[in-house]
Amino acid sequence: MTDLPVVNGVPAETPPLPGQCLRTYLRGEGWFGVKKGCDAGDCGACTVHVEGVPVHSCLYPATRALGREVTTIEGLGGAELHPVQQNFLDAQGLQCGFCTAGMIMTTAALDEAQLADLPRSLKGNLCRCTGYRAIGDAICGVKQADLVPEGAAVGRNLPAPAGPQVVTGRARYTMDTAPAGLLQMRLLRSPHASAWIRSIDTSAATAIPGVHLVLTYADAPERHFSSARHENPDEDPQDTLLLDRHVRFKGQRVAAVVAESLAIADQACAAISVDYELREAVFDPESATAPGAPLLHPGKGPEKFVADSTRNLAADIHSHLGDVEAGFAAATAIYENTFAIHRVQHVHLETHGAIAWTEGDRLVVRTSSQTPFLTRDALAKLLGLSREKVRVFVERVGGGFGGKQEMFVEELVGLAALRLDRPVQLEFTREEQFIATSTRHPMRISVRLGADADGLLTAMQVSTVSNAGAYGNHSTGVLFHSCGEAISLYNCTNKKVDAVAVYTNTLPAGAFRGYGVSQMAFAVDSAIDELARGMGIDPIEFRLRNVVRAGDELHAIEGELEDVSIGSYGLPDCIDLVQTALASGRGEVAPAGWLVGEGVGFTMLDTTPPGGHIAHAQISEAADGTFELKVGTSEFGNGTTTVHVQLASTALGVRPDQIRVVQSDTDHVPHDTGAYGSTGTMVAGKATLIAATELRRLIDAAPADHEPLTADGRTDGTPRSVTFNVQGFRVAVNPATGELRILFSVQAADAGTVINPMQCRGQVEGGVAQALGAAMFEHVDIDDTGTVTTPTLRSYHIPTFADVPSTEVYFAPSYEDLGPMGAKPMSESPFNPVAPALANALRDATGVRFESLPLTRDRIWARLQAVQS
Numbered sequence: 131m132t133d134l135p136v137v138n139g140v141p142a143e144t145p146p147l148p149g150q151c152l153r154t155y156l157r158g159e160g161w162f163g164v165k166k167g168c169d170a171g172d173c174g175a176c177t178v179h180v181e182g183v184p185v186h187s188c189l190y191p192a193t194r195a196l197g198r199e200v201t202t203i204e205g206l207g208g209a210e211l212h213p214v215q216q217n218f219l220d221a222q223g224l225q226c227g228f229c230t231a232g233m234i235m236t237t238a239a240l241d242e243a244q245l246a247d248l249p250r251s252l253k254g255n256l257c258r259c260t261g262y263r264a265i266g267d268a269i270c271g272v273k274q275a276d277l278v279p280e281g282a283a284v285g286r287n288l289p290a291p292a293g294p295q296v297v298t299g300r301a302r303y304t305m306d307t308a309p310a311g312l313l314q315m316r317l318l319r320s321p322h323a324s325a326w327i328r329s330i331d332t333s334a335a336t337a338i339p340g341v342h343l344v345l346t347y348a349d350a351p352e353r354h355f356s357s358a359r360h361e362n363p364d365e366d367p368q369d370t371l372l373l374d375r376h377v378r379f380k381g382q383r384v385a386a387v388v389a390e391s392l393a394i395a396d397q398a399c400a401a402i403s404v405d406y407e408l409r410e411a412v413f414d415p416e417s418a419t420a421p422g423a424p425l426l427h428p429g430k431g432p433e434k435f436v437a438d439s440t441r442n443l444a445a446d447i448h449s450h451l452g453d454v455e456a457g458f459a460a461a462t463a464i465y466e467n468t469f470a471i472h473r474v475q476h477v478h479l480e481t482h483g484a485i486a487w488t489e490g491d492r493l494v495v496r497t498s499s500q501t502p503f504l505t506r507d508a509l510a511k512l513l514g515l516s517r518e519k520v521r522v523f524v525e526r527v528g529g530g531f532g533g534k535q536e537m538f539v540e541e542l543v544g545l546a547a548l549r550l551d552r553p554v555q556l557e558f559t560r561e562e563q564f565i566a567t568s569t570r571h572p573m574r575i576s577v578r579l580g581a582d583a584d585g586l587l588t589a590m591q592v593s594t595v596s597n598a599g600a601y602g603n604h605s606t607g608v609l610f611h612s613c614g615e616a617i618s619l620y621n622c623t624n625k626k627v628d629a630v631a632v633y634t635n636t637l638p639a640g641a642f643r644g645y646g647v648s649q650m651a652f653a654v655d656s657a658i659d660e661l662a663r664g665m666g667i668d669p670i671e672f673r674l675r676n677v678v679r680a681g682d683e684l685h686a687i688e689g690e691l692e693d694v695s696i697g698s699y700g701l702p703d704c705i706d707l708v709q710t711a712l713a714s715g716r717g718e719v720a721p722a723g724w725l726v727g728e729g730v731g732f733t734m735l736d737t738t739p740p741g742g743h744i745a746h747a748q749i750s751e752a753a754d755g756t757f758e759l760k761v762g763t764s765e766f767g768n769g770t771t772t773v774h775v776q777l778a779s780t781a782l783g784v785r786p787d788q789i790r791v792v793q794s795d796t797d798h799v800p801h802d803t804g805a806y807g808s809t810g811t812m813v814a815g816k817a818t819l820i821a822a823t824e825l826r827r828l829i830d831a832a833p834a835d836h837e838p839l840t841a842d843g844r845t846d847g848t849p850r851s852v853t854f855n856v857q858g859f860r861v862a863v864n865p866a867t868g869e870l871r872i873l874f875s876v877q878a879a880d881a882g883t884v885i886n887p888m889q890c891r892g893q894v895e896g897g898v899a900q901a902l903g904a905a906m907f908e909h910v911d912i913d914d915t916g917t918v919t920t921p922t923l924r925s926y927h928i929p930t931f932a933d934v935p936s937t938e939v940y941f942a943p944s945y946e947d948l949g950p951m952g953a954k955p956m957s958e959s960p961f962n963p964v965a966p967a968l969a970n971a972l973r974d975a976t977g978v979r980f981e982s983l984p985l986t987r988d989r990i991w992a993r994l995q996a997v998q999s
């Protein structure tokens with residue numbers, strides 16, 4: 131028999147299974163540093179060395195490794211850190227860290243020539259978080275991390291506490307475990323966009339040896355819920371069943387199979403016979419709201435928080451301020467246009483996944499979630515358990531961007547584990563991510579603006595049609611939020627907003643970085659820019675005449691902004707910083723014959739979501755001189771753990787390495803609404819600061835030989851302030867091909883006290899990179915049968931190292947009284963001004979206003995041709 135592979139110097143214990151890829155084999159052997167981001171060799175997260183040669187192990191047959199030396203991230207450096215691992219720590223070339231092992235393994239095998247051409251050498255390794263600058267720095271040996279041996283940690287470049295575990299592959303994500311007796315779940319999904327299930331025959335599936343359970347609509351609790359998680363669950367339409375007879379989009383789950391292995395589960399899914407009654411489907415909001423359109427949720431009304439099921443409305447908003455028609459009558463210039471913002475996906479490298487098991491009469495769920503506490507509450511309600519009978523906990527999360535504020539997997543494994551009394555695992559494939567999880571809400575937004583001869587706005591009117599998809603998760607909140615900050619950013623006494631979120635037979639939209647603001651900002655800021663140009667006023671000057679100032683009240687829609695005020699006001703500094711950077715002339719030189727233009731985008735974002743966001747923290751002295759800090763918020767790459775350590779150590783006056791953080795476990799940590807709405811610093815960080823400050827006070831008041839002390843902190847996320855971000859671009863456009871090239875990119879952020887400049891810069895760079903992908907080429911494409919035609923990373927295409935220009939990042943000097951030690955959040959907001967700034971620069975270069983995204987080469991070329999002909 132051929133020798134087994136030797137992995138990191140250790141002979142493997144079991145032979146590969148027939149057809150098994152090397153990645154699955156290695157993970158089965160316990161080498162969990164090898165990550166699964168796709169199954170197609172697109173992301174590089176699974177990169178290992180075979181006889182010293184880097185390979186994408188998801189494409190490499192495990193049998194080819196027989197008798198060969200295989201090295202994973204765990205074995206790269208032996209007893210010491212490999213120099214590349216050390217470099218990634220020194221430069222903090224990581225955020226969520228899910229890509230990091232693959233990046234390091236690829237880099238460690240590069241020769242000098244390859245190191246000199248990173249855009250080409252790293253084309254097979256994707257990172258969704260960092261924007262690649264920090265990764266490039268790491269590879270080039272740039273040192274940024276500051277170990278802060280003594281003194282206040284706030285304001286320093288403290289490295290992430292989990293960094294050593296991430297770069298060595300020892301950090302544990304949700305799927306990096308294999309409890310004894312683990313069973314695998316697969317889902318059978320609908321091939322139809324609209325159908326009624328007359329019956330399901332599971333007999334052939336259940337007869338297959340190794341199949342333990344097949345769940346269908348007949349097994350599902352009758353309780354409707356929303357996959358969206360909010361502190362107040364009534365904010366979302368309760369329109370979803372765990373498994374439903376009514377199929378509303380292609381890819382909706384129809385049955386769940388639990389088996390000894392994925393291969394058996396796949397076989398069983400194929401053996402299930404479903405009798406569908408096909409129904410008429412509607413794929414766009416206009417068709418869905420037309421008279422006589424098929425109804426997606428007939429009979430659901432206010433009791434389920436559905437706005438109007440007779441018109442397929444998941445949510446609607448109608449609000450006004452002053453008299454908008456009088457405002458237009460008083461205007462000397464009016465601009466109106468309709469903007470189309472497309473569907474994009476989060477593409478966190480770690481897909482959705484969860485493992486559930488029972489402990490006595492309790493259900494335990496280990497999941498990749500931004501909201502463990504709200505998921506615990508939802509599971510308890512849905513499965514008919516008391517809260518105390520459910521524990522949800524989160525290990526390290528491989529990216530979220532809002533996509534993990536949903537419950538897509540936990541309820542299925544929870545129900546199966548309760549039925550079987552065995553551990554059950556469900557991990558989505560990359561294709562399932564694209565066809566059946568959530569996206570950004572596509573929107574059509576009509577904007578009408580009026581201004582007087584002085585360039586002051588007299589009227590703002592916005593009408594939005596949002597495509598909710600088949601279910602209303604987050605549709606109400608996203609709609610409200612989209613009608614908030616982008617409109618309240620400008621002073622105007624006459625405003626009118628009409629907005630609807632419409633059910634269609636497409637995959638559901640949901641929470642996405644910016645939570646609706648990026649869509650509205652593209653429309654409103656583009657219209658502001660065009661109105662100014664039409665009036666012969668410099669677009670920045672026009673904005674300055676109209677933008678809110680410190681002390682102004684904020685007005686958008688009724689009830690939305692009552693607890694929001696402008697606290698620290700860094701907007702003028704942001705504008706100065708961006709203008710100065712653009713005026714410097716720095717950046718690439720445009721090729722001869724290309725059109726060159728500059729543009730900016732302004733955005734504002736509330737520091738906290740409305741409606742309450744609760745965070746608790748508890749910090750305790752330990753006998754060994756360390757402190758245990760318990761917080762509920764999840765760490766998904768946004769760096770909140772580092773920020774909490776910095777806040778706590780500074781308040782206590784101790785070293786950061788004396789703080790140990792315990793987080794995201796409903797059994798061990800007080801309630802936290804979750805990691806979203808940029809609340810990890812602003813709300814949870816404040817709870818940490820309150821607790822640490824109180825503990826300092828207690829220690830100072832206690833005798834030197836006191837018993838270990840504990841203190842608590844709590845915040846509820848109100849009142850709220852706002853952050854500002856200004857993005858600037860200089861671009862060049864090839865009029866012959868439509869190619870758009872970014873010559874210079876700069877963003878200035880009003881982040882208050884910057885707790886960790888290195889991390890905060892990374893958040894901005896990552897936000898700009900993700901937004902550039904969305905603005906320039908990313909697009910979830912759905913054909914006229916409701917099929918997602920971009921179900922792979924290769925067809926969807928997120929930015930690679932080569933695609934992302936460097937962005938200069940500046941922070942306005944400001945101090946936010948409402949934030950912890952003056953800080954404001956910076957997770958979502960850097961995304962929002964990118965698309966409008968790019969479109970405004972494109973307009974400056976070409977004279978053409980682009981009303982729809984993405985700004986692909988083909989579309990730019992077609993518009994330029996149309997204008998010239």
Ligand code: FES
Pocket residue numbers: 224225226227228229230256257258259260479528529767
């Ligand atoms: Fe690269 Fe998150 S740090 S994917």
